[in-house]
Amino acid sequence: MSPRPTTNLHLVSDSTGETLNSISRAVIARFDSPGIIQHRWFLVRSRMNLDRVIEGIEQEPGPVIFTLVDSSLRLALEETCARLGVACLSVLDGVTEILQAAIGTRAQEKRAAQHVMDADYFRRIDAMHYVLSHDDGQGTAGIANADVVLVGVSRSSKTPTCFYLANRGVKAANIPFVPGAATPPELDNPPCPVVGLTIDPAALIDIRRHRLRIIGADGMRMGESQYVDPEAVKKEILAARRLCAARGWPVIDVTRRSIEETAVTVMQQVDLWHLKHAKASVAPEDPATTILGTKP
Incomplete structure (x- = not known):
């Protein structure tokens, strides 16, 4: 029997990656022997950090899920994924849009807001x-x-x-x-x-x-x-x-x-x-x- 092909999954966050880890763990658990290799790119807060991420995606292409708040970093990542032909998803967009519509105001670009020392x-x-x-x-x-x-x-x-x-x-x-x-x-x-x-x-x-x-x-x-x-x-x-x-x-x-x-x-x-x-x-x-x- 030939070995099961592997799939690269890139997790990109400007914070600790806790949200992405939880989501990926919950979804991957629904597959039998998925053969997924997770590449974790956390605390991505500058273009220099993102360039390392892009290099990694180019070397081992695969779906990308991310939680980047900075619009310039997000745009650069999405453009790279489009160029490479790999799927790219911001996992918080859906919830953010629902709350924006309900509250009537737009969410702020506040990086790692859930980890403030309050x-x-x-x-x-x-x-x-x-x-x-x-x-x-x-x-x-x-x-x-x-x-x-x-x-x-x-x-x-x-x-x-x-x-x-x-x-x-x-x-x-x-x-x-x-x-x-x-x-x-x-x-x-x-x-x-x-x-x-x-x-x-x-x-x-x-x-x-x-x-x-x-x-x-x-x-x-x-x-x-x-x-x-x-x-x-x-x-x-x-x-x-x-x-x-x-x-x-x-x-x-x-x-x-x-x-x-x-x-x-x-x-x-x-x-x-x-x-x-x-x-x-x-x-x-x-x-x-x-x-x-x-x-x-």
């Missing part, structure tokens, strides 16, 4: 510092300042989910569930939503075994057998679910969810919590736990 930027930095200080049960007294608290067994993706949330400006603390250990008193009457994370036992065992290999655990030292023992793991997960049910905390099954999907679902639960607490006149719901299952 209040939102510092809020994200503050949230990141918060996660670092309240990871894995640290600084439980600081839960009073949290936007959300995640509770779950070890290796149920609490920490990466918290960091993802922090990048969205959400202060997220996480508390590990340890069989036989009491939860921090701050969770007896939490001032913010608490969300449990659960996971399929077999998937959790695989993750934990991989973790042991990474840290160089040779064989099973004292206590580690319980860490990956199938029956012990099942009991641990069940106990964690029962805790969440008793406290009325919603539970998200992360087995087949990406970190991004888990974070979005967490924020949905946060919104529901605030909506419920805003309606003080409404009687409280049945505390039975809602388990948000895996994707089909």
Whole structure:
């Protein structure tokens, strides 16, 4: 069988390229073995920068998607693509045109506007510092300042989910569930939503075994057998679910969810919590736990 031909895809941005990376990743995932080679050209803010991009496109022609705000750089890139006969698309044009029509004014040529050091930027930095200080049960007294608290067994993706949330400006603390250990008193009457994370036992065992290999655990030292023992793991997960049910905390099954999907679902639960607490006149719901299952 002859090798699958490759396609060059050029991503050109005057900023960090986060938008283009997200778009290309989402689209490429819809193809089976696409054979796409991505060429990333970011922080393109001068004609000298653009000349390097043009040289790269000439050497390895392929479709170009871009987010260039500077009209002169944009025109030069579009003219080059037309000369080479390669497709060229500004991915933000459609949305920009819709908003211009709705607002009634034209968008400004403001480069990397989404990355300005404004209040939102510092809020994200503050949230990141918060996660670092309240990871894995640290600084439980600081839960009073949290936007959300995640509770779950070890290796149920609490920490990466918290960091993802922090990048969205959400202060997220996480508390590990340890069989036989009491939860921090701050969770007896939490001032913010608490969300449990659960996971399929077999998937959790695989993750934990991989973790042991990474840290160089040779064989099973004292206590580690319980860490990956199938029956012990099942009991641990069940106990964690029962805790969440008793406290009325919603539970998200992360087995087949990406970190991004888990974070979005967490924020949905946060919104529901605030909506419920805003309606003080409404009687409280049945505390039975809602388990948000895996994707089909």
